[in-house]
Amino acid sequence: MRARMLTATAAIASILLLAACGDARLDKLSLGISKDSATAVMGEPPQSETGYLTAGKLWNVEFYSRTSAGPKDSIPWGKMSPIILINGKVVGWGWHWWRGEAAKQHIPMPEK
Secondary structure, eight states: OHHHHHHHHHHHHHHHHHHHHSOGGGGGOOTTOBHHHHHHHHTSOOSEEEEEEETTEEEEEEEEESSOOOTTOOOOGGGEEEEEEETTEEEEESHHHHHHHHHHHTOOOOOO
């Protein structure tokens, strides 16, 4: 019984820790919205952007700071939230989604 309680407590603590590391603004995004709409949802321009042309599609990855930062501030990749667009439309967001798609498309990933 005690082992179950410890396991349940550890699971809850892990969920809370992951939620604290997230970016609540990402929950407001929708697939297919435009780049301008994504920027409006995020409430600021991206901190960094990069693009890739693969399989005849233009992939743009916009990185948004999870905290208030100026445009010239240096922020580690892991402290930013990626939003991925293909041909100007949002197709996914978050590190988990981006890592999976980047691997499928053979796109290099920055060190988190």
